[in-house]
Amino acid sequence: MDPDALRRWAAALxxxxxxAVFAGAPPAPQPERMAVIRHLxxxxxxxxxxxxxRGGLGSPLTPEALKDKxxxxxxxxxxxxxPGTPMPPWRPFLTEEEAKWLVYWLKQGAPP
Amino acid sequence: MAGLLVxxxxxxxxxxxxxxxxxxxxxxxxxxGDLGVVIERASGSVQVVDNTxxxxxxxxxxxxxxxxxxxxxxxxxxxxYVFGRDGAISKVDLLRLILVRRVAxxxxxxxxxxxxxGKVIAAQNYQPGGVRLFDAxxxxxxADVPAAPGVNGKPSRVVGLADLPGKxxxxxxxxxxxxxxxxxxxPAHPVVERHPGAGKSPxxxxxxxxxxxxxxxxxxxxxxxxxxxxxxxxxVRRVLAGYGRGEQAMPVYKMPHLRGWSLxxxxxxxxxxxxxQVLMADNRSWAQVATVPVLGQPVFVMAEPSGRRVWVNxxxxxxxxxxxxxxxxxxxxxxxxxGKAILHMEFxxxxxxxxxxxxxxxxxxxxxxxxLKTVRExxxxxxxxxxxxxxxxxxxx
Numbered sequence: 290m291d292p293d294a295l296r297r298w299a300a301a302l303x304x305x306x307x308x309a310v311f312a313g314a315p316p317a318p319q320p321e322r323m324a325v326i327r328h329l330x331x332x333x334x335x336x337x338x339x340x341x342x343r344g345g346l347g348s349p350l351t352p353e354a355l356k357d358k359x360x361x362x363x364x365x366x367x368x369x370x371x372p373g374t375p376m377p378p379w380r381p382f383l384t385e386e387e388a389k390w391l392v393y394w395l396k397q398g399a400p401p
Numbered sequence: 402m403a404g405l406l407v408x409x410x411x412x413x414x415x416x417x418x419x420x421x422x423x424x425x426x427x428x429x430x431x432x433x434g435d436l437g438v439v440i441e442r443a444s445g446s447v448q449v450v451d452n453t454x455x456x457x458x459x460x461x462x463x464x465x466x467x468x469x470x471x472x473x474x475x476x477x478x479x480x481x482y483v484f485g486r487d488g489a490i491s492k493v494d495l496l497r498l499i500l501v502r503r504v505a506x507x508x509x510x511x512x513x514x515x516x517x518x519g520k521v522i523a524a525q526n527y528q529p530g531g532v533r534l535f536d537a538x539x540x541x542x543x544a545d546v547p548a549a550p551g552v553n554g555k556p557s558r559v560v561g562l563a564d565l566p567g568k569x570x571x572x573x574x575x576x577x578x579x580x581x582x583x584x585x586x587x588p589a590h591p592v593v594e595r596h597p598g599a600g601k602s603p604x605x606x607x608x609x610x611x612x613x614x615x616x617x618x619x620x621x622x623x624x625x626x627x628x629x630x631x632x633x634x635x636x637v638r639r640v641l642a643g644y645g646r647g648e649q650a651m652p653v654y655k656m657p658h659l660r661g662w663s664l665x666x667x668x669x670x671x672x673x674x675x676x677x678q679v680l681m682a683d684n685r686s687w688a689q690v691a692t693v694p695v696l697g698q699p700v701f702v703m704a705e706p707s708g709r710r711v712w713v714n715x716x717x718x719x720x721x722x723x724x725x726x727x728x729x730x731x732x733x734x735x736x737x738x739x740g741k742a743i744l745h746m747e748f749x750x751x752x753x754x755x756x757x758x759x760x761x762x763x764x765x766x767x768x769x770x771x772x773l774k775t776v777r778e779x780x781x782x783x784x785x786x787x788x789x790x791x792x793x794x795x796x797x798x
Contacts, residue, residue: 332742332760333717336655339486340442340468344509345527346558346575346604346656370652375602375620377652382718 315389326387327394327401337375342399346375352398360396364388433478436495437747437789439758439765440470440483441782447483448781449495452749452756452789455767455777459498464491465505471512471786474793475537476519481788482537484513490524490540495790504540506533514564517612517796521588523562523570530556532572534588543588549595551576561606561617561659563797565630571615573603573626580606580617580628580637598637600626604674607659608797609684616640618659620674623650627687640687641671641680650675655716657700661797662748665708668728672699672713679713679726691731695724701745705770706752710734714743714757723757725773735773739766747787758784 317323331340337347348354355363367388370378383391394400435453446462464470466487473482480501483491488507491500509528515537516523522535531547548557557576565571570583580603582594601621608615617626624642629635657672664670668690669682679702681691697719704711711726720742725735740759743766747756754776757766760783767777792798 328761333654335468336717339466339509341466341486345469345486345511375604375653375656377654 315393316386317390318387322387323390326383326391327399329382330391330394330399342395350395350399352396355392355396360389360392363392363395367391431496433495433790434750435790436478437756437787438472438481438483438493438495439756439781439784439788440467440472440786442467442470442760442785443783445485446782447481447493448784449493449498450756450765450779450787452754455754455779457779457781461493461498461500463500464493464503465489467785469511469785472788472792473513473515473522473798474788474790475515476793478790478793481790482513482515482522484510484524486510488524488526488528490522490535492540502540504535504542506535506542511558511560512562514562514570516568516570516585516588517564517566518568521568521585523564523583523585525559525562525572527558530558530574530576532559532562532570532583534585534591536588544585544591546583546591546593548574548581549577549579560603561615563606563608563615563661564612565608565615566612566796569630571606571608571628571630573599573606573617575603580615580626582615582628582630582633594633596628596633596637598626600624600637600639604656605659607661607663609664610661610796610798612796614684616659616669616671618657618671618674620653620656623674623676625671641682641689644673644678644680644689644692645676648676651677651698653698653716654718655698655700655720657698657702657716661795662703665704665706665711666728668704668708670702670704670711670726672702674698679711681731693726693731693733695726695733696722696736703746703748704728705755706748706750710770712746712755714746720744737768737773739768739775740764744785745787747789749789750791756787756789758787760784 338350339345342350368380370376437450439448445464449458465485468486481493488510489505492502507526510526513524524533534543551557557574562572568586573580580596580599584592600619603617604620606617615628623645624639627640669684671680679693697715699713713724723737724733727734741761745758765779769776
């Protein structure tokens, strides 16, 4: 492979790898706070949506269930709730940034 | 004479030796009336506990996803049937501490009940919505009864399943406006009696301990739905309607739960939804008697077996507190801080103690109900439900 081709290949790899890692990843909370949010999500969101997020009285929150829903509107539902349904507003307990990170985390399949 | 003595002595020796051997081979005999099961929700395990000696007898593993798991007991109180969120029924032997049998019967389940003759297990499912009946010994499927469809055309999610006398079960439909009573006398061919008018979004239900009334709590409106199974011709009627009238409903961070322990003495003690109150009703006329203000959204409102006091735990963010209501004065007499994330409470058979699960402190807390003092703490992995075997002999439990 000539050096030029190698450079193009490396640039393409960087670009595509970079976009996969960085696009859509909102700023992450501090590790301690992240652990609190993960625990809150699994245990307290999980009370209705299931500990594994496969749904219950609340709808499923798996990556597949969420994939067609825009991040912004999901974060808005978390913060404001859904009037007329049992979904309560979590704004007293989460900032907007944290809600965005929570959406990202759920779409990643809620890694430990 | 001497020879005879020797012979007797040898016989006695052989006798005691064989007794000794038998004692080694067989476990000590014991009853199951003071045993219980504690759900360890995150690790798919249960602990079997002894509520007389306040000890854990051991752990049984491999039960799957136990978030929101519930338990009923065989009527000899030897076996616990654990209903997991993942749709599995696990049959646990309380004496041998083993998982006897496990069937995956649905993809999303919320609980179950056992028939009045102890022969049929009923599972209530969200996905696919409906009730399935199983043989209590073999866990073989006997019947599949899809629920009436909700607005989306899919069978409704089933809530509040409770056993009634005469091998019947009652339940409500979360997505359809209905309370159903199923007669499982012939469990392969159950017959369902449908009662419309259950109200908006019934979230759970209970049968009174005499098996006469079935009550469904409503999320979508302030009130509960009542079916008097002695008078099914009267249909479903609304009780405690409009209990939060004129007040702004507050957000609910965890759904309350209902079961037969809500009724004791002359009263029913019920969680208001969206209001920080316990509702007190006359349990024959169902007229509201009082409203007791509490510190948060009640989740479990449980009367002591005597009916003299009522214990209340709360939804997030107040789930580190428990309040005790004195029934004659209708007032909160104590606020306890037993641990982080108190998910469930269970009284010993006659109410001398109550066991609480503290999910985030990974412990069980045993409180003496006379002194309200913690008398024992036991380690447990992220515990949720605590279920004692006295339920084996009670209707609606």
